[in-house]
Amino acid sequence: MQYSNQRTYFADSAAAAAMRHEGIGWDYHDRSLIMPRPVRRSWIARIILNKRNTKMSHLEHVNITVSNPKATARMLEQLFDWRIRWEGAAMGGAGYTLHVGTEDSYIAIYSGSDPAQTVPKSDASYHTRGAMNHIGIVVDDLDLIAEKVSAMGYVAHSHADYEPGQRFYFNDDDGVEYEVISYA
Secondary structure, eight states: OEEOSSEEEOSOHHHHHHHHHTTOSOBSTTSEEEOSSOOOHHHHHHHHHHHHHSOOOOOOEEEEEOSOHHHHHHHHHHHHOOEEEEEEEETTTTEEEEEEEOSSOEEEEEEESOGGGOOOOOTTGGGSTTOOOOEEEEOSOHHHHHHHHHHTTOOOEEEEEETTEEEEEEEOTTOOEEEEEEOO
16 A cells, blocks of 8 residues: 555555445546545555455356357357366266356356257247346457457347447357447
C-alpha cells in the first residue's frame, strides 16, 4: 500500500476490490482508490485484513450437454484462447466431460455415452423453467471475436450497445447460445 494526498495505491487488486465492495472510494485501474476524505491508515489496513480473511463468492463453472464435447471445447479454445483443464469419464463411466476455460472458471462440456441420444435444444429455453438461456463471456476485443465467430461459420446476432458496454450473441451447433460482451 502506498499513500498520496487522497489516493491509496494497492499492490493487491483483491484488496482494492474489497474496498470498492464496501463502498469506500472508487477504483482507478483496479490498483488504487480515491478516498472521499482523508482517512487514517490503520482504519484502511483493518478493513483490508478483514476482507482478505472473508471469502467472496464467484461462479466457478456451468455444465452443459452437447453432442460432441471435443468439438465444442476446440471451438471455445479458438474463440476465447481458453485451454482444456481436465477431461475424462463422467457419470460413473456413462458419459464424457471436458472442462475448458481459465484458471478461475470454466465450462464443463458433457455428453452421454451415446451422443446420438442427446435431444436437440428447443427454441423455448426462455419459456422453460430451469432451462439455461445463454452463457455470457466478457472479452477485451468484441470485433476480433465477432470475426472469429463468423470465420467459424456461426452467425452473430442481436448486436447492441448498452451502458456500460457492447454485446452480440451466437448459437453453436448444439443450439447453445453465447453472449459475448465487452466493457472496453
